[in-house]
Amino acid sequence: MKRKSTAPTMKDVALEAGVALGTVSKVINGVPVGDSYRRKVEEAIKKLNYQVNSYAQGLKAHRTNTVAFLVPNTTNPYFATLTHYVNLSLMKRNYRMLLCCTDFNPALEQDYVSMVHKNQVDGIIGMTYNPDLIVDENTPFVSIDRCLSPQIPCISSDNFAGGQLAAEKLADLGCTHVAFMRIGSSLTNEPNKRKAGFENGCLMRGLTFESLLLDDGTPLEAFTDFLREHVRNGRMEFDGIFCGTDYYAVQVRNSLAELGFSVPGDVQLIGFDGVRMFPDSPLLCSTIVQPVEDIAQLCVDFVLQEGMATKPPLICLPVRYEAGGTTREETDS
Amino acid sequence: MKRKSTAPTMKDVALEAGVALGTVSKVINGVPVGDSYRRKVEEAIKKLNYQVNSYAQGLKAHRTNTVAFLVPNTTNPYFATLTHYVNLSLMKRNYRMLLCCTDFNPALEQDYVSMVHKNQVDGIIGMTYNPDLIVDENTPFVSIDRCLSPQIPCISSDNFAGGQLAAEKLADLGCTHVAFMRIGSSLTNEPNKRKAGFENGCLMRGLTFESLLLDDGTPLEAFTDFLREHVRNGRMEFDGIFCGTDYYAVQVRNSLAELGFSVPGDVQLIGFDGVRMFPDSPLLCSTIVQPVEDIAQLCVDFVLQEGMATKPPLICLPVRYEAGGTTREETDS
DNA sequence: TTGTATGCGTTATCAT
DNA sequence: ATGATAACGCATACAA
Numbered sequence: 088m089k090r091k092s093t094a095p096t097m098k099d100v101a102l103e104a105g106v107a108l109g110t111v112s113k114v115i116n117g118v119p120v121g122d123s124y125r126r127k128v129e130e131a132i133k134k135l136n137y138q139v140n141s142y143a144q145g146l147k148a149h150r151t152n153t154v155a156f157l158v159p160n161t162t163n164p165y166f167a168t169l170t171h172y173v174n175l176s177l178m179k180r181n182y183r184m185l186l187c188c189t190d191f192n193p194a195l196e197q198d199y200v201s202m203v204h205k206n207q208v209d210g211i212i213g214m215t216y217n218p219d220l221i222v223d224e225n226t227p228f229v230s231i232d233r234c235l236s237p238q239i240p241c242i243s244s245d246n247f248a249g250g251q252l253a254a255e256k257l258a259d260l261g262c263t264h265v266a267f268m269r270i271g272s273s274l275t276n277e278p279n280k281r282k283a284g285f286e287n288g289c290l291m292r293g294l295t296f297e298s299l300l301l302d303d304g305t306p307l308e309a310f311t312d313f314l315r316e317h318v319r320n321g322r323m324e325f326d327g328i329f330c331g332t333d334y335y336a337v338q339v340r341n342s343l344a345e346l347g348f349s350v351p352g353d354v355q356l357i358g359f360d361g362v363r364m365f366p367d368s369p370l371l372c373s374t375i376v377q378p379v380e381d382i383a384q385l386c387v388d389f390v391l392q393e394g395m396a397t398k399p400p401l402i403c404l405p406v407r408y409e410a411g412g413t414t415r416e417e418t419d420s
Numbered sequence: 421m422k423r424k425s426t427a428p429t430m431k432d433v434a435l436e437a438g439v440a441l442g443t444v445s446k447v448i449n450g451v452p453v454g455d456s457y458r459r460k461v462e463e464a465i466k467k468l469n470y471q472v473n474s475y476a477q478g479l480k481a482h483r484t485n486t487v488a489f490l491v492p493n494t495t496n497p498y499f500a501t502l503t504h505y506v507n508l509s510l511m512k513r514n515y516r517m518l519l520c521c522t523d524f525n526p527a528l529e530q531d532y533v534s535m536v537h538k539n540q541v542d543g544i545i546g547m548t549y550n551p552d553l554i555v556d557e558n559t560p561f562v563s564i565d566r567c568l569s570p571q572i573p574c575i576s577s578d579n580f581a582g583g584q585l586a587a588e589k590l591a592d593l594g595c596t597h598v599a600f601m602r603i604g605s606s607l608t609n610e611p612n613k614r615k616a617g618f619e620n621g622c623l624m625r626g627l628t629f630e631s632l633l634l635d636d637g638t639p640l641e642a643f644t645d646f647l648r649e650h651v652r653n654g655r656m657e658f659d660g661i662f663c664g665t666d667y668y669a670v671q672v673r674n675s676l677a678e679l680g681f682s683v684p685g686d687v688q689l690i691g692f693d694g695v696r697m698f699p700d701s702p703l704l705c706s707t708i709v710q711p712v713e714d715i716a717q718l719c720v721d722f723v724l725q726e727g728m729a730t731k732p733p734l735i736c737l738p739v740r741y742e743a744g745g746t747t748r749e750e751t752d753s
Numbered sequence: 754t755t756g757t758a759t760g761c762g763t764t765a766t767c768a769t
Numbered sequence: 770a771t772g773a774t775a776a777c778g779c780a781t782a783c784a785a
Binding site: 094138139140141142143151153156160161162163164167170171174175178183184185186187188201202204205206207274291298321334337362364365366367368371413 | 427466470472473474475476478479484486489493494495497500501504505507508511517518519520521534535537538539540558640667670695697698699700701703704
């Protein structure tokens with residue numbers, strides 16, 4: 088019970104225009120053709136409202152103008168923003184996006200990568216968490232935030248520099264004893280460098296620090312527990328905290344409030360990402376802002392780059408600091 | 421310079437297994453076949469790591485297991501959530517999603533609808549704003565929040581009931597003079613019924629009310645201006661406000677703060693949508709929550725529903741109220 | 754420059 | 770039950 092294929096085909100156009108099939112194809116593909124012929128064909132196309140069937144095209148040309156985008160979900164605002172800009176960049180180059188939400192599920196990620204292969208996509212842009220992900224050598228792959236192999240370009244923020252920047256800012260803001268907090272994947276990925284960058288920055292600036300790295304899946308209450316242990320005589324030991332993401336920063340802020348400490352009065356807080364609720368909403372917290380738009384653009388550029396002999400293994404894009412109410416900037420005081 | 425087609429084809433499998441092409445096809449499509457043959461074919465498939473080429477499949481079968489999802493963007497949290505659940509529902513039925521961000525651009529919307537047609541998608545789920553959108557009769561189309569034609573099912577929240585519910589809640593919460601505020605598309609769509617429902621609820625419950633409907637593109641400061649005009653002797657005339665979306669509610673809250681009024685102390689506020697920053701974040705405001713997951717599920721069900729003689733033109737899903745800190749619930753006092 | 758013929762990978766129809 | 774063969778819609782090498 089297939090629906091009657093009412094869609095006009097190239098043959099129909101040829102018939103209508105009174106020319107040969109090949110001629111129609113040439114007109115469509117911009118191959119030079121006699122002017123009178125071209126006109127007739129164009130009229131016929133318009134008259135029949137003809138559209139090339141990109142599946143037939145793909146079958147023939149091994150190109151489908153489609154790129155798969157793998158991302159855990161689109162509910163997290165950072166992922167959602169990334170998705171948006173990747174979509175935009177693809178569209179600008181006349182490519183379509185196959186959206187694949189993996190929900191952090193390694194098996195699903197692998198399924199998608201395989202599926203996507205049989206779906207003949209021209210490339211894959213992936214933010215994946217499967218440590219053993221097997222990717223087909225033949226389809227261009229660009230990874231976000233995680234180096235999969237030297238052959239696969241990885242685009243990321245300069246996470247190390249971001250961590251360092253956070254430490255420097257806290258130092259500038261007068262902090263002396265600080266903490267780094269996150270719940271993190273045990274997986275080796277770029278965002279993990281935030282901690283190292285932060286600690287390095289602390290050392291450079293003479294800040295004493297402590298780091299809390301919780302295993303993936305740890306409930307958020309662990310933040311509160313940790314902070315509670317660091318109260319001495321009713322005072323919070325830390326006067327500055329750097330969180331792995333804005334999300335954690337929000338949680339930590341809540342934990343502090345619960346314990347009776349004020350932000351940024353008692354403790355100054357810096358997050359990472361730079362997400363907002365709405366485009367014109369304020370930041371959730373003072374934060375290291377990721378250049379989402381540039382990341383998206385670069386991913387698209389690289390995945391569509393055909394013959395680049397040597398692909399760069401890792402590209403780190405510059406981040407910047409932006410105050411968002413959880414730090415005591417000079418202008419605030 | 422097409423990449424060498426290294427991917428194994430059905431023919432390769434047939435050769436490897438020493439059977440005919442048709443037999444391989446049958447095995448793959450689950451058509452009964454001799455046991456010894458089936459085994460040989462399955463082994464060959466595994467050995468060659470064969471994957472069916474869904475483009476060839478699509479060309480033949482006029483089905484591609486792909487649905488296009490049209491949405492203005494994925495940065496708005498409501499759209500992002502919707503995208504997420506639609507993606508999930510599609511995946512459950514083994515369908516892929518072609519994500520099309522239209523940026524509220526009618527021309528882009530039309531482009532996508534046309535493109536998508538030539539891309540042979542099996543269906544379109546669209547949240548569109550183009551009043552003159554032309555959709556192909558042959559591809560199933562499901563619209564969200566806007567009735568395009570009696571032939572095209574429209575899935576939506578029960579916006580009228582939602583508005584009414586908001587009025588009732590405000591009445592329950594002790595309000596007497598209330599307002600409805602939004603910046604809205606002049607377009608006829610389902611969310612516009614929120615106003616009518618609200619006003620109806622006000623009448624039922626004896627609330628006096630005023631409505632502010634600003635044209636699309638009006639800057640948000642207009643909210644502040646409106647509110648300022650309704651201050652009498654230092655008191656805000658309204659003791660309750662219902663906003664068209666949570667987004668507007670946040671803005672109105674800011675405007676009120678700017679004017680020196682407290683929420684929910686001086687004015688109680690109810691929004692619409694039920695969006696959150698993160699899944700476990702609190703609501704932005706007291707609000708009418710849309711059943712996003714159900715909407716997504718239903719869209720997918722209908723767009724994939726093959727032979728349904730008579731498609732329902734409009735389906736309204738029940739909404740519910742949830743307190744989010746901008747109202748004075750009994751438990752709060 | 755224009756038209757013809759073949760093949761892309763599958764499915765479906767037919768004899769066997 | 771199995772295997773050969775013709776389409777699906779398009780691109781292209783080749784012949785006219």
